[in-house]
Each structure stands twice: as C-alpha cells, then as structure tokens.
Amino acid sequence: MKLTEKQTLIISNLGYDNPQDFLTHYPFRYDFLFEKKIDTWESGEQVVFSGQLVSNFSTFRFGKNQSKTTFKVLVEEQVVSVTLFNLPFLKASNYDRGIVVIGHVQDNGSIVAKRITNQDIKTIIGIQPVYPTKTTIKQHEIKRLIDKILKHTTTDNVVPDEFINAYKLLDRDVAIKNIHHPQSKDALKMSLRTLKYEEFLLYHLVNGLNASTLSQGISKAIDKGMLEDKIKSLPYTLTEDQRIVLDEITEDLSSKKQMHRLLQGDVGSGKTIVALLAAYLTILDQYQVAFMVPTEILLEQHFNSVKKLFPELRSVMLSSSMSNRSEVLDMIKNNEVDIVVGTHALFQEDVTFSNLGMVIIDEQHRFGVHQRRSLIDKGESVDTLMLSATPIPRSLASALFFNLDISTIATYPAFRKVNKTI
Numbered sequence: 001m002k003l004t005e006k007q008t009l010i011i012s013n014l015g016y017d018n019p020q021d022f023l024t025h026y027p028f029r030y031d032f033l034f035e036k037k038i039d040t041w042e043s044g045e046q047v048v049f050s051g052q053l054v055s056n057f058s059t060f061r062f063g064k065n066q067s068k069t070t071f072k073v074l075v076e077e078q079v080v081s082v083t084l085f086n087l088p089f090l091k092a093s094n095y096d097r098g099i100v101v102i103g104h105v106q107d108n109g110s111i112v113a114k115r116i117t118n119q120d121i122k123t124i125i126g127i128q129p130v131y132p133t134k135t136t137i138k139q140h141e142i143k144r145l146i147d148k149i150l151k152h153t154t155t156d157n158v159v160p161d162e163f164i165n166a167y168k169l170l171d172r173d174v175a176i177k178n179i180h181h182p183q184s185k186d187a188l189k190m191s192l193r194t195l196k197y198e199e200f201l202l203y204h205l206v207n208g209l210n211a212s213t214l215s216q217g218i219s220k221a222i223d224k225g226m227l228e229d230k231i232k233s234l235p236y237t238l239t240e241d242q243r244i245v246l247d248e249i250t251e252d253l254s255s256k257k258q259m260h261r262l263l264q265g266d267v268g269s270g271k272t273i274v275a276l277l278a279a280y281l282t283i284l285d286q287y288q289v290a291f292m293v294p295t296e297i298l299l300e301q302h303f304n305s306v307k308k309l310f311p312e313l314r315s316v317m318l319s320s321s322m323s324n325r326s327e328v329l330d331m332i333k334n335n336e337v338d339i340v341v342g343t344h345a346l347f348q349e350d351v352t353f354s355n356l357g358m359v360i361i362d363e364q365h366r367f368g369v370h371q372r373r374s375l376i377d378k379g380e381s382v383d384t385l386m387l388s389a390t391p392i393p394r395s396l397a398s399a400l401f402f403n404l405d406i407s408t409i410a411t412y413p414a415f416r417k418v419n420k421t422i
Helices: 005-013 139-152 161-166 172-180 185-207 224-233 240-254 271-284 296-309 325-333 369-376 394-400
Strands: 029-033 046-053 058-062 066-075 078-085 099-105 111-117 126-130 260-265 288-292 315-318 339-342 356-362 383-388 405-409
Touching: 005 139, 029 046, 078 099, 139 172, 172 185, 224 271, 240 260, 240 271, 240 383, 240 405, 260 271, 271 288, 271 296, 271 356, 271 383, 296 315, 296 339, 315 325, 356 369
Parallel strands: 078 111, 260 383, 260 405, 288 339, 288 356, 315 339, 356 383
Antiparallel strands: 029 126, 046 066, 046 099, 058 066, 066 078, 099 111
C-alpha cells in the first residue's frame, strides 16, 4: 500500500505511528442520515433530501467574513426554502442535475442547511462517521485514508477464538470495518461491544501490573488547605463523584503504598480535572508529573487546561515534532518543569526527569505495557493514574482489573451535557 505524503502527514499529525494503528482512530459520533417523506418532517429534526434547484443562490454578506445564502428546492412537488451560512461562492450551474441538502427543519418548514452537495443521495444516506480532527485536516481526507487502509490491510484477532464464540463477539477485522462503515445500528452496537471487550481483556492481560509486583511507595505530604483553595478557584463546582474519587487518590498519595489506580468515566464526566488536582498535590510536595496522551489533539487540549486552571505551575508540552525539543528536555532534566504533557515522546530514552513522582496516562489502552513501564521507570516508586472513557460496572472491573484500584465517575458536572451513546 502506497500512501501519499499528505496521507502520511495526516497519520502522524493525528498521533499515530503507522497505517494499521490509524484504523483505531475511531469516530467520536455518527450522523444517522435517512430519507423521510416531506410530510413526516418534524421541527428541529435533521433531514436529508434531494430535489431540483428552482432558484438562484441569493447571498447576503454581514460581519467579518460571514454570509447568508438562501435558495429554493423542489421536493416531492413542494418548494422548500433553504438557508446556508458562510458559503458565499456557490454556483447554480453546479447543481443542474439535482441537489442534496442536509439540515434541520425550522418551525415554518424551511431548512437551515449544514451541508449541500451534488453527489448522488445514495452516497450520503446511511450511518455516517464523524472523526476527531484538526482544522487543517478535513473529514473526507480521513475517510478516504481509512478506506484505503481498510482495502489493503486485515487485522488479526486479539481475543482468543474460544472467547469470541462464547461471548458472541465479532472477528476484529469485521468489527473494525463496521466501526468505520456501519451498515446498521445493530452492526455498530456489536462492533462497539467487541472492541470494548478486547480493551478490557488487554487491560487484564497486558496493561495491568500485578499487585504483587508493586514496589513500596513513597508517602507524599498532602496540603489539604492548598487543595481546597485550588478547588474553590475553579470556574465550576466538583461533583460528589469527583470529590469521592479525589479523596481516594489523596489517600493513595499519602500512603506508603505505590498508587496504581484506574479512573474511569464517560467523556465529559470530569476525569481530567480530578487527575490534574492529583498532579497539583504531587507538585506541591516538590515532585514532577508526566501526563501522557495518545494524540496531539489531546496534547493541546490537556496542556491548555493546565495553563488555564493551574497558571502557577511550570508546564510544558513535549512531542517528537517540536522544534524546541532539546530546550524542553533540558528544562525537565534540570527540574525547571512541574508538569509535562506529552505524547509517545515522553517514554523515549532521552527524556530524563529530575524527580518524577506521578505518571498520568490518558486512554492508557493506546499504549503498550513496555511503553508505560519505560515512562514509570524514569522515577522512583512513581504513582500511576490511568484514565479510561469506557466505564464498566465496579464488580466486573474488579474481576478484570484484579491488580488495580478502581475509581469511577458516574455523574456529569452541571455545566456538561450527558453524552448519548449507542
């Protein structure tokens, strides 16, 4: 399989080492696009329809680089008014053979479109994946690259055949293809179930450290007064679950047992701020903290959170592509950094810490056991906090992760919307 230079850059810029790994760049949501008869449309719902353009595009410009375009489409012998924002250079001649509109129904029956195309509607309808990306990388580029890799590669099962048969799971190759091209909601659910089971098994067999191998920890001095002051300074109030988990972590840090804890909770449940507060406590006791993430997108997100919520800390980013990498490495080595947020670059041999006291690993299943161990071994009796966005019941977690302490955030902060998952 031959990739273009741009495709290779996409893989690298999104935090992956090779095309095979890029297949685990899963969609963060799906658009369910199916045709409905116009007389069944309801206000507020998203619809997709095809028709004939029966007017010119009328564009009104306002503000800085903003525009509003209106036009009319003949659909099932009815004329529908459509509004589209910030696409001022449309040409009616491009839609002579028909137009497909994706948008939301308004109270008056008109449509506010989020996308129009002259493609065949058969290529639009169905369950469409939406991928996490960067502003410089377009959705269609990711989809085209995923399709190319799927066409030229197959993935082997990680879960043993007897487990696949016993638990009615899919082959990994089928599950991966369904995640990127689901043919139905049921197929998507089965694929998610298979990949989650695989993740749990890897946690259990590979990524976990046996409790008996944990070394004697180093008790850290906990400044509860400083912690409470920091919590009060946050722009939101911690939930009860976040408080409980923070207490569990605080107890770990103050004990002579080396912490090895898994913090699980859905996206948006507030795991990151709890992890950063744990890092803050560690830093107050004169230790350094390493926060490892699998992609550069998460790198920027978490680093920005540190800078915004903990401006008093000496924080840096570390990735393989940084131009000032040598300077950052010297700062880490010379104890001029409190917390370093980094990608896979963190576990490389040339990264040396002055006094590493805690390692936080986001989406820890994305890292191999040797990669994690090479980072943890950069300090003495380092406490480890791993984050997972795939919550499972505590009883099942205890069985799967017999060598980990488990913390769960089940509720959402008041300022967050609950993520609805399939």
